[in-house]
Amino acid sequence: MIRETLPSLSIPESNYVMVGGEPRPPFRPYEEVIAKGTEDEPPRRLRKDGSRVIIYTSGTTGKPKGAVRDFAKTGLTTLMGLLRVIPFKRSDRHLVAAPLYHATGSAFATVNISLGATIYVAEKFDPIEFLEIVDREKITTTALVPTMLRSILMLPDKEKNKYDVSSMRVILCTGSALPQKLKEASRAYFGNVLYDLYGSTEMGWVTVATPAHQREKPGSVGKAVPGNDIVLIGEDGRPVPDGQVGELYAKNNITIEGYHRNEEATRKARWGEHFSVGDLAIRDDKGYITLVDRKTDMVISGGMNIYPAEIEDVLVQYPKVFEAAVIGVPDEHWGEALLAFIVALPGESIAEEEVLDHCRKHLAGYKIPRKIRLLDELPRNPTGKVLKKELKAKVLDS
Numbered sequence: 001m002i003r004e005t006l007p008s009l010s011i012p013e014s015n016y017v018m019v020g021g022e023p024r025p026p027f028r029p030y031e032e033v034i035a036k037g038t039e040d041e042p043p044r045r046l047r048k049d050g051s052r053v054i055i056y057t058s059g060t061t062g063k064p065k066g067a068v069r070d071f072a073k074t075g076l077t078t079l080m081g082l083l084r085v086i087p088f089k090r091s092d093r094h095l096v097a098a099p100l101y102h103a104t105g106s107a108f109a110t111v112n113i114s115l116g117a118t119i120y121v122a123e124k125f126d127p128i129e130f131l132e133i134v135d136r137e138k139i140t141t142t143a144l145v146p147t148m149l150r151s152i153l154m155l156p157d158k159e160k161n162k163y164d165v166s167s168m169r170v171i172l173c174t175g176s177a178l179p180q181k182l183k184e185a186s187r188a189y190f191g192n193v194l195y196d197l198y199g200s201t202e203m204g205w206v207t208v209a210t211p212a213h214q215r216e217k218p219g220s221v222g223k224a225v226p227g228n229d230i231v232l233i234g235e236d237g238r239p240v241p242d243g244q245v246g247e248l249y250a251k252n253n254i255t256i257e258g259y260h261r262n263e264e265a266t267r268k269a270r271w272g273e274h275f276s277v278g279d280l281a282i283r284d285d286k287g288y289i290t291l292v293d294r295k296t297d298m299v300i301s302g303g304m305n306i307y308p309a310e311i312e313d314v315l316v317q318y319p320k321v322f323e324a325a326v327i328g329v330p331d332e333h334w335g336e337a338l339l340a341f342i343v344a345l346p347g348e349s350i351a352e353e354e355v356l357d358h359c360r361k362h363l364a365g366y367k368i369p370r371k372i373r374l375l376d377e378l379p380r381n382p383t384g385k386v387l388k389k390e391l392k393a394k395v396l397d398s
Helices: 030-035 077-085 103-115 127-137 146-153 180-190 211-216 263-269 308-317 352-362 388-397
Strands: 053-056 066-069 093-096 118-121 141-144 170-173 194-200 204-209 229-233 246-251 279-283 289-294 299-301 304-306 321-331 335-344 371-374
Touching: 077 103, 077 204, 093 103, 093 127, 103 118, 103 141, 127 146, 141 146, 146 170, 146 180, 170 180, 180 194, 180 308, 194 211, 204 211, 229 279, 289 308, 299 321, 299 335, 304 308, 308 321, 308 335, 308 352, 321 388, 352 371
Parallel strands: 093 118, 093 141, 141 170, 170 194, 335 371
Antiparallel strands: 053 066, 194 204, 229 246, 246 279, 279 289, 299 304, 321 335
16 A cells, blocks of 8 residues: 555654553653654645545455545535534544544544544443443443444343443444344434444545434435435436436545546546445435445346345344345356355354245345355454455355
């Protein structure tokens, strides 16, 4: 990444600083750095051209790409739009539980710092430590990825009930799809405080499903954050009407300029000034957006387009299933066949046939997986996204 980005400034290890805790090489203590400093304001040296930051995507569908954003061109419009739907306040006590190298941690820490809120930074994420901090510091807001929320809610009731979480009024969850079962579990434990945000490194904040949206339109990712213009584009390259599936493109004032040194990927992701990460969606007549699936995950079996996310939603509705992932694998007769991977709830044992019986009750015949495989856990990247390419590689290798 360093070779690709050609940064104008790199920070050697000798300049690493540790804030809090016992310093260890190559870090220097923060107090030492402050003692050697001056009270003079540093000179402002903003470049007149060139991008201010390159953030690399998680690379769940391939090699990570450098998303180029010029902060000199962004304003407060999108932030103000976000604050109209997610009630962050200056009086909040915000817990940064996600890693600061990830947009979930850094972006919402920045939002709360901008408001003058109090910030607590967890050294690392642990579900019990998270609840301990919420209880002790009376935390009011946090931002998590679904894997983190799941690990909290899967703790035994005896453990969860040790902690007072009544101070929490906003849990923002983003980074990957949030299953309906997880939303319901969150409401049961934390109350109506969950905000499901759909966005990306490339597009920023696009939609939010507030607690009210989740009641009115279960399964949706809510409505557009003010300041966004969303279009759904069909296979013919034209906008589709409400109720039809199209690729979601969004435009706002923090949309990236493109991918660093990757003109082809930038061209494929653009529709005019709008940008896409390849998600397929439906918009209804009230403006609610429902994600269908990632375009690259779509399976074509016997000439039929099948969206694995629909099947995964059905699988996790089975009482014994904790989570699921569905992929397409090569098949001589059908072109591709559906293969489902499931993880059982702790203490449960599942037979393949009982899961298939459940699918037969809720899915059309061509959407029923040909096989079910039970795993101890799904492969994930450090930010919790399921790595379907690893599941496919495992099947192909075998």
